[in-house]
Amino acid sequence: MSTARNAIFNRLLQAQVKPLPVNNPDYPVWDNSDRNTMLSRLTELLQQNHAEVINLKRGELIATLKTRIEKMGLKHIATGTGGDFHAEITEALAGCAEKLPFDQPLEQWKDELFNRVDAGITGCHGAIAATGTLVLWPGSAEPRTLSLVPPCHIAILKASTLHANLPAMMADQGWAENMPTNLLLVSGPSKTADIQQTLAYGAHGPKQLLVLILEDV
Numbered sequence: 001m002s003t004a005r006n007a008i009f010n011r012l013l014q015a016q017v018k019p020l021p022v023n024n025p026d027y028p029v030w031d032n033s034d035r036n037t038m039l040s041r042l043t044e045l046l047q048q049n050h051a052e053v054i055n056l057k058r059g060e061l062i063a064t065l066k067t068r069i070e071k072m073g074l075k076h077i078a079t080g081t082g083g084d085f086h087a088e089i090t091e092a093l094a095g096c097a098e099k100l101p102f103d104q105p106l107e108q109w110k111d112e113l114f115n116r117v118d119a120g121i122t123g124c125h126g127a128i129a130a131t132g133t134l135v136l137w138p139g140s141a142e143p144r145t146l147s148l149v150p151p152c153h154i155a156i157l158k159a160s161t162l163h164a165n166l167p168a169m170m171a172d173q174g175w176a177e178n179m180p181t182n183l184l185l186v187s188g189p190s191k192t193a194d195i196q197q198t199l200a201y202g203a204h205g206p207k208q209l210l211v212l213i214l215e216d217v
Contacts, residue, residue, distance in 0.1 A: 030130035031164045038129035038162050039213070045132020049188025050201065051209040058214045061085070061156070065092035065121075068154075068210060074118040078102055078150055082141030083123045085156050102143050113149055120146035120206075121154045126161035126169055128185075134211065135169065136184035144184055153206040155186065158216050 032038065043053045056064050069077070069092070078100045079089055093099040100109075100117060125137035134155050138144035147153045163169035170176075190205030201207045 029165060031168065032129070033164050033168075035159070035162070038164060039159060041129045042127055042132050042162060043213070046134075046188065046209075046211055049132065050191075051188050051211055053211045053213065055159075055213045055215060058216055061088050061212065061214065062092045064212060065089065065154075066096050069093070069097050069119075072119075072152065072208075072210075074152065076100060076116050076118050077154075078113060078117045078120045078146055080122065080142035080146060084158075085121075085123050086141075089121050102146060106143075106145060113145065117150045119152035119154055119208075120150040121156070122146050124155050124157040124161065125180075126163060126173075127157055128164075128166050128169065129162055130165040132187055133166075134186040136186060137180050138182050138184060144182060147184060147186065148205050151202060151206055152208040152210065153186070153189075154210045154212070156212045156214065158214050160216050 030041075032041075039055075043055070046053050054064060054068075065088070074097055076098045077093060079093070079102065080086065081101050081103050090099065097118075100112070106113070122136060122142050124134045126135045127133060128135060134157060136142075136144070136147055136155075138147075147155070163172060186209070189201050189207050189209045190203065191199055191201045192203045193199045
């Protein structure tokens with residue numbers, strides 16, 4: 001028996017509605033694709049939004065992670081169970097901090113995640129130079145909670161995944177054929193303001209953002 005959901009989808013398919021024409025934006029689109037220019041803009045905008053940015057070679061990742069974790073006094077760090085940098089993260093944390101892999105349902109370790117974890121480490125799907133934004137594509141190996149709950153978020157980005165703007169990234173990576181089920185755009189630590197326009201960091205998420213950009217190009 002057809003469900004109400006299927007009935008709605010069938011009506012949409014049968015309608016064969018064509019997309020409305022889109023006018024060109026009335027504001028300038030930042031589309032400089034020079035690699036060094038994009039990297040400089042990304043770094044500058046992230047720093048303006050109170051993120052710490054370190055540029056390094058991939059071979060320096062383990063030592064840099066160890067140094068920063070020790071300097072920041074991080075003792076309990078949540079990680080994913082996979083991803084491009086999983087092996088290096090695991091090696092960096094050995095003897096440096098307690099590694100807490102996100103390998104169980106959230107309900108089973110919610111108290112520990114919210115009250116004990118000092119930081120979460122994730123990779124990045126890419127970044128957008130125009131707005132100084134990291135693009136995270138969460139999945140089972142790196143759930144989105146890693147970057148949303150701990151007071152510190154450590155994000156690792158390959159410089160080769162940097163794009164001038166979001167439409168350029170979507171086109172280059174063929175998102176039309178493989179849309180993400182969930183996407184996070186991160187431009188700095190979590191911040192909020194009250195009616196008196198007092199800005200506070202970390203009220204609803206990480207109050208610190210450390211971005212490690214790997215020079216892989």
